Amino acid sequence: MVQVSNGTPASALRGAVWRKSRFSNPNGNCVEVAVLPGGVVAVRDSRHPCGAALIYTAAEMTAFVRGVKDGHFDCLARLSGASGNNRACWAIAAGR
Numbered sequence: 001m002v003q004v005s006n007g008t009p010a011s012a013l014r015g016a017v018w019r020k021s022r023f024s025n026p027n028g029n030c031v032e033v034a035v036l037p038g039g040v041v042a043v044r045d046s047r048h049p050c051g052a053a054l055i056y057t058a059a060e061m062t063a064f065v066r067g068v069k070d071g072h073f074d075c076l077a078r079l080s081g082a083s084g085n086n087r088a089c090w091a092i093a094a095g096r
Helices: 057-069 074-079 085-095
Strands: 031-035 041-044 052-056
Touching: 041 057, 052 057
Parallel strands: none
Antiparallel strands: 031 041, 041 052
């Protein structure tokens, strides 16, 4: 098995099956994920499919998804074109 770490080119993750949300931007500006051997999860930018992938453990992804479902990151969905205090939103999302 090839050792993967953050920054591994997504193109080097042979056999990865990339998925994205059905809510993704129709212009292709979205995030894609792939479950790799050993249960780690790779994340890449769909606009740069051969670019660097971020690698997360199953526990890290579980914590993130739970946070999303609990609404901890709802303000991030409003950052694009939203009025208001985006700096405060990032601080809340970061737990500060």
